[in-house]
Amino acid sequence: xxxxxxxxxxxxxxxxxxxxxxxxLGGFAPAAEELCVTPSAVSHRIRQLEQQLAMQLFERSSxxxxxxxxxxxxxxxxxxxxxxxxxxxxxxxAGRVRLRVSAPPTFAxxxxxxxxxxxxxxxxxxxxxxxxxxxxxxxxxxxADVAIRWSDGKELSGVVHRLFEDRLGPLAAPTYITxxxxxxxxxxxxxxxxxxxxxxxxxxxxxxxxxxxxPERGAVFNDLGMLLEAASAGLGVAISPRRLxxxxxxxxxxxxxxxxxxxSPLSYYVTCATADQGRPEVAEFMDWLREGLAE
Numbered sequence: 001x002x003x004x005x006x007x008x009x010x011x012x013x014x015x016x017x018x019x020x021x022x023x024x025l026g027g028f029a030p031a032a033e034e035l036c037v038t039p040s041a042v043s044h045r046i047r048q049l050e051q052q053l054a055m056q057l058f059e060r061s062s063x064x065x066x067x068x069x070x071x072x073x074x075x076x077x078x079x080x081x082x083x084x085x086x087x088x089x090x091x092x093x094a095g096r097v098r099l100r101v102s103a104p105p106t107f108a109x110x111x112x113x114x115x116x117x118x119x120x121x122x123x124x125x126x127x128x129x130x131x132x133x134x135x136x137x138x139x140x141x142x143x144a145d146v147a148i149r150w151s152d153g154k155e156l157s158g159v160v161h162r163l164f165e166d167r168l169g170p171l172a173a174p175t176y177i178t179x180x181x182x183x184x185x186x187x188x189x190x191x192x193x194x195x196x197x198x199x200x201x202x203x204x205x206x207x208x209x210x211x212x213x214x215p216e217r218g219a220v221f222n223d224l225g226m227l228l229e230a231a232s233a234g235l236g237v238a239i240s241p242r243r244l245x246x247x248x249x250x251x252x253x254x255x256x257x258x259x260x261x262x263x264s265p266l267s268y269y270v271t272c273a274t275a276d277q278g279r280p281e282v283a284e285f286m287d288w289l290r291e292g293l294a295e
Contacts, residue, residue: 011049011052011053012045012048012049014045015045015046015048015049015052016049016078016081016082017035018031018035018037018041018042018045018046018049019045019046019049019057019074019075019078020075020078020079020082021034021035021042022042022046022058022065023067023071023075026064026065027064027065028042028043028046028065046058053074055068055070055071055074056068056070056071057070057071057074058071096125096126096127097125097126097127097279097281098126098127098128098129099126099127099128099129099145099146099281099282099285100129100131100143100144100145100146101128101129101130101131101144101145101146101147101148101285102130102131102132102133102144102146102147102148103130103131103132103133103147103148104132104133104134104148104149104150104224104268105132105223105225106223106224106225106228106244107148107150107244107268108130108132108148109225110225110244110246110247111244111268111293112130112148112289115289115292116128116130118292119285119288126281131144133147133148133149145272145276145279145281145282146270146271146272146282146285146286147270147271147272148163148268148269148270148271148289149268149269149270149271150198150224150266150267150268151266151267151269152265152266152267153267153269156269156271157271158271158272158273158274158277159271159272159273159274159276159277159286160269160270160271161269161270161271161286161290162267162268162269163267163268163269163270163289163290163293164243164267164268164293164294165263165264165267166241166242166243166244166263166264166267167241167242167261167262167263167264168199168203168204168239168240168241168242168261168262168263168264169204169239169240169242169256169257169258169259169260169261169262170188170204170237170238170239170256170257170258171228171231171237171238171239171240171245171248171249171254171255171256171257172191172231172236172237172238172254172255172257173231173232173233173234173253173254173255174252174255175234176231176234176236176237177255177257179234182237182257183257184258185208185209185210185258185260187257188208188237188257188258189205189208189210191236191237192217192218192235192236192237193215193217193218193236193237193239194218194219194220194221194227194230194231194235194236194237194238194239195214195215195218195219195220195221196220196221196222196223196224196227197220197222198222198223198224198227198266199224199227199239199240199241199264199266200214200265201214201215201239202214203262203263203264203265204239204260204261204262206262207260207261207262208258208260218236219235219236224240224244227240228240228244228245228248228254231248231254232248232253232254237257238254241264242256242261268293270286270289270290272286
């Protein structure tokens with residue numbers, strides 16, 4: 001048995017695509033137009049394929065090209081492989097579909113996971129994949145059919161829906177508030193302010209009538225859940241949307257320091273590619289999420 005890796009024996013995809021297009025369209029020139037390359041490039045790729053297979057795929061003449069008998073047999077195999085690859089991306093079994101969802105970690109834990117059992121309860125036809133995405137990156141790193149993004153919405157593309165509006169305010173652990181005598185807006189400004197690149201303090205400081213410059217000291221966290229955990233541990237004061245912090249507020253681990261709040265400049269958005277909005281599982285998941293989180 002050969003120990004050579006299987007992928008080394010598989011012809012290059014660009015050569016297979018050139019062969020299939022030339023056979024389907026009846027010539028190298030129309031295949032080149034479809035693939036956005038030159039006819040000579042198509043000819044070169046097919047010759048490479050013939051050399052690797054040690055088989056002539058086309059009969060070439062002054063009037064054009066024609067599949068050989070071996071070429072016709074190989075074409076059937078290539079089309080079967082292409083069909084299998086096309087189906088494997090979304091439909092993984094008869095009557096079943098794969099739905100890939102990307103979400104920031106805190107949203108996934110606090111808002112998505114508690115609701116997922118209700119979504120999946122009567123949807124045995126969906127195989128769900130949930131990937132944790134980095135909210136600091138402009139693009140989703142894992143392939144996703146639906147992506148939840150923490151954003152101001154300006155850089156998002158495709159189909160985009162804001163999930164909800166939330167109000168922003170300072171939160172701290174009860175023991176921290178008592179120990180530092182935090183009772184007013186001025187007290188908050190003088191406390192240790194925990195920071196995150198995901199959620200600047202500026203909007204709330206401005207709403208509170210304070211200088212809107214960002215604090216220069218205080219621990220920094222690149223995840224909102226870690227930010228809230230740090231505040232509940234007594235490391236300082238966190239700025240957070242109230243709805244996102246509901247688990248900490250409901251348990252009493254964090255409490256609001258003041259009633260002064262402002263609309264969060266950043267929100268969670270649910271997005272998908274324009275080409276995917278007609279897929280039933282994508283549309284159904286997005287509608288379900290929007291309805292479930294609507295105020």
